[in-house]
Amino acid sequence: MTVSARFVGRSASVGEARRFIADALADLTGEIIDAAALMVSELATNALVHAAADFEVTIDITERSVSVEVTDAGKGVPTLRWPEDSDPHGRGLHIVEELSDRWGTRAGSDGSGKSVWFTIDRSTTPDRTGRTSRARSSQADPSGSRPWRLVRRDQRSACRTAFADRGRRLGHPVLRTGGLARLQGFERQPREAVSIGHRPADQ
């Protein structure tokens, strides 16, 4: 199923685009809806800031994946930046990088403008893959504090697990920092505290 909508180039459209995708994905898991809405919010914001024009959101839902494309008339290719902690901007695409399985850009079909797209593979949601609690733990607590709280089942999300794995695969510096020490810390926690992330039935 493919749906699309055009939004006028004003800031209120960003929230409207989030609600549009949340409605379109209403039958999917909350994790996918939250992640997709957040990524659309980022891409719509980029379209407004850089193109200052109308933008279009196209959503393609299949059994395997959700693909979303945000198209605007602006030029220039969005690229990942690595801002300093004190730099307020430059983080939006990191959210797309971490929450999607794939993303990219392409030039507009008529030679003007551009599209930024992302795909979420529905099969990589953790309910089906049964990933280990290590991945969850390493991502769940970058601050090293209160791990028992952050690995609680109701606090975890499919996306958190998905981007933990992505982060490991990509060597994401944010996720990598201190990760091993933290994992060891988790190993020392009482089993009740660390095993919540396991789903033995899946393994």
Next chain:
Amino acid sequence: MAELGGKGTTASVEGSVGPGGVPVIAVGGEIDISNVESVRAIIDGLLDGHSGHAVFTVDALTFMDSSGIALFVQIHNRLGSIELRDPTDIVRRVIDITGLTDTFGVIP
């Protein structure tokens, strides 16, 4: 309490004073590019003349994207120290992804 935003993205900001005179600001609702400047203006007003630590209770903040991150980075730059208490899962996720968990005090 200040209510910010129209029919779309809305946020609420409410200030109080905690132990030791530390500002405690409750931020709820949603923050994106459409209302972040309004939220910032209210918070700036609440923090007028204050320097040092401030606490933000964000348990009712149901959504923020990198616009909200920019807001808290700027407040952190100005004050030197902030604490975000009880973030919702999605807000926590955004902070984690953007690598600011250690910069902000995020509790828990």
